[in-house]
Amino acid sequence: MCGIVGVVDLQGRSVDPSWIDSMNDSIVHRGPDDSGSYVRGNVGLGMRRLSIIDVAGGHQPVYNEDKSVWVVFNGEIYNHLELREDLEKAGHRFYTDSDTETLVHLYEQYGVEGVSKLRGMFAYALWDERAERLLLARDRVGIKPLYYAVIGGCLAFASELKALIRLPWFDPDINSASIERFLAFLYVPGPETVYQGVVELPPAHILVYEKGRTSIQRYWTLRYQSRDDVRVEEWAERVLHQFRDSVKSHLMSEVPLGAFLSGGIDSSAIVAAMAMESSKPVVTFSIGHEGKGAFQDERPYARIVADRYRTEHHEFVVSADIQGIVPKLIACFxxxxxxSSAIPNYYITKLTRQHVTVALSGLGGDELAGGYERHLGMQWAEHFRRLPSVVRGLLGEYWIHRLPDSPTGHPGMSRIKRFLSSAANPTAERYAAFVMAHSVSERARILSRDFHAGAKAQSSNEMVEAAFNSNDADSLLHYLLLCDMQLYLPGDLLMLTDRVSMLHSLEVRVPFLDHPLIELMAQVPARHKLTLWSKKALFKRAFRGLLPSSILDRKKVGFSVPLALWLRTELKPLLCDVLSKDGLTAVGYLEHGEVEKLVSEHLSGSANHESKLWALINLVLWERQRRVSQSQGYHRSALGQSRRGG
Structure with a gap:
């Protein structure tokens, strides 16, 4: 695991090595073990390394036999040994044992198409001196991040936005549409970012710059094509076999390795599969919460799995005393x-890094097998829509206005109200209602009129509709899963996992997102994955021999904290300070009256606005940090001014 940076001057001017050094310094947390750079003429590449494979010999950048092809790489290639064997048979000579070197020889053999042969999580940059060609590549589902921008006559790229900010000419305006989208989703969905002109390379894409031209190409497309010629029992066997193969491939490491264990199906299955492949006890890590609030402590379930497989188990308890870590979390994104699950993620990654360098996570299982409440709710809504419109209207109108909000933060009541209010709408609108924290009208009230007009009020809803319209899935569930993998998975879950784990220099691997397993699950009919009464039905069948019924049949609990309660108690001073009139005035585009109303209703207990308030707190604090960074003037040199002008 590493961080990568780079600059190509599109006008042929020389790259200053200090730019690469400064960019590298900003992401030292991603790779505290080593650093390296390549600067020659108008090209500069840099990297920070967290040593996992070929610890002694894996220094980057890595080059080919005649040093005409150079690469910096972030991630892991799980099939690099098989690829290496084939490349050596073709005459390529390796000088390291690292998976990184596979990339340069793969490029020599297959060109830019070689990326499709990779199995792993990755973001890398490759420079071909002879062809004067830059290749940027990102893995199929977006596990590893990569941003780029064409600014000041240069194409610059980095694993994190903070590295781009270090460049002398980097001073872009805020992308107002991204603020509107953030209030909708609680994250900024790619490929756009919060900065105008700065783009996230989409998952499963490559960028090629050559001879003044830039092209972006997709190299992998997930298609759901269900097969009805296979019995559900055989599907369960195939999925189990491929799952175990995925876990086995993810155990490749020369440093200590462990696993997160929540006591849910996904993380428990990973621990079980790891235990079957290891002669030593698996090192596992769990997190819990003690105190009041709508929060279920999952540690008792994690202990069931830990005891069954005799793991070396570690636990951590989260308290409401989190004000000290909030600025760190905002800075890392x-x-x-x-x-808000970034809070427990922060603590569990910190705990885990004290014992191991690599951890396996159950992330991705819900996106493969239909594990979210919205998947079940959307399916029920299809049946609800078949009722006569008069009946639907009466049920909706009657219950929506009579069901109370849950002031403690328990999601059940809000889910029922959300279901009733959107069940009769078109599919894309229903999905948007389930995944958005603020509705269109709420976003319009919170943002100032001028700012909201510039942000294109419907942009977030249009993104959801575009995601649905771009899919050709064969069932409602598969439409939902594809949308999750296009929006929520890379924009929220994988972003969170990468940034928070890298903040502690911990590599997190996600076996459920191994593309052979994803492609196999895409062939399984939706009816085997999700029924009207059971989420992840196929996983429960497939993992029946690995896990006890107490794990398989328990209700899913999210990785959450009792935020609604905390905002009324321990975090109330933070809430009242950040969302005060002075705090909001400093931002300039939030409506004081509407925000004050949300604060008042939440503190009184008459409503639960935890998600909305947490979003606003993070937005205001992010703006504060951004303006402090601007005032520090990383990019105010005379050269920076000339580059911006060029």
Whole structure:
């Protein structure tokens, strides 16, 4: 695991090595073990390394036999040994044992198409001196990040936005549409970012710059094509076999390795598969919460699995004393981000890094097998829509206005109200209602009129509709899963996992997102994955021999904290300070009256606005940090001014 940076001057001017050094310094947390750079003429590449494979010999940048092809790489290639064997048979000579070197020889053999042969998580930059060609590549589902921008006559790229900010000419305006989208989703969905002109390379894409031209190409497309010629029992066997193969491939490491264990199906299955492949006890890590609030402590379930497989188990308890870590979390994301599960993730990655360098996670299982409440709710809504319109209207109108909000933060009541209010709408609108924290009208009230007009009020809803319209899935569930993998998975879950783990220099691997397993699950009919009464039905069948019924049949609990309660108690001073009139005035585009109303209703207990308030807190604090960074003037040199002008 590493961080990568680079600059190509499109006008042929020389790259200053200090730019690469400064960019590298900003992401030292991603790779505290080593650093390296390549600067020659108008090209500069840099990297920070967290040593996992070929610890002694894997220094980057890595080059080919005649040093005409150079690469900097972030991630892991799980099939690099098989690729290496084939490349050596073709005459390529390796000088390291690292998976990184595979990339340069793969490029020599197959060109830019070689990326499709990779199995792993990755973001890398390759420079071909002879062809004067830059290749940027990102893995199929977006596990590893990569941003780029064409600014000041240069094409610059980096693993994190903070590295781009270090460039002398980097001073872009805020992308107002991204603020509107953040309030909708609680994250900024790609490929756009919070900065105008700065783009996230989409998952499963490559960027090629050559001879003054830039092209972006997709190299992999997930298609759901269900097969009805296979019995569900055989599907369960195939999925189990491929899952175990995925876990086995993810155990490749020369440093200590462990696993997160929540006591849910996904993480428990990973621990079980790891235990079957290891002669030593698996090292596992769990997190819990003690105190009041709508929060279920999952540690007792994690202990069931830990005891069954005799793991070396570690636990951590989260308290409401989190004000000290909030600025760290905001800084690590570089743009507004308000998924409150970042809080427990921060603590569990910190705990885990004290014992191991690599951890396996159950992330991705819900996106493969239909594990979210919205998947079940959307399916029920299809049946609800078949009722006569008069009946639907009466049920909706009657219950929506009579069901109370849950002031403690328990999601059940809000889910029922959300279901009733959107069940009769078109599919894309229903999905938007389930995944958005603020509705269109709420976003319009919170943002100032001028700012909201510039942000294109419907842009977030249009993104959801575009995601649905771009899919050709064969069932409602598969439409939902594809949308999750296009929006929520890379924009929220993978962003969160990468940034928070890298903040502690911990590599997190996600076996459920191994593309052979994804492609296999895409062939399984939706009816085997999700029924009207059971989420992840196929996983429960497939993992029946690995896990006890107490794990398989328990209700899913998210990786959450009792935020609604905390905002009324321990975090109340933070809430009242950040969202005060002075705090909001400093931002300039939030409506004081509407925000004050949300604060008042939440503190009184008459409503639960935890998600909305947490989003606003993070937005205001992010703006504060951004303006402090601007005032420090990383990019105010005379050269920076001339580059911006060029």
């Amino acid at each position: 570089d743009q507004p981000f308000a998924d």
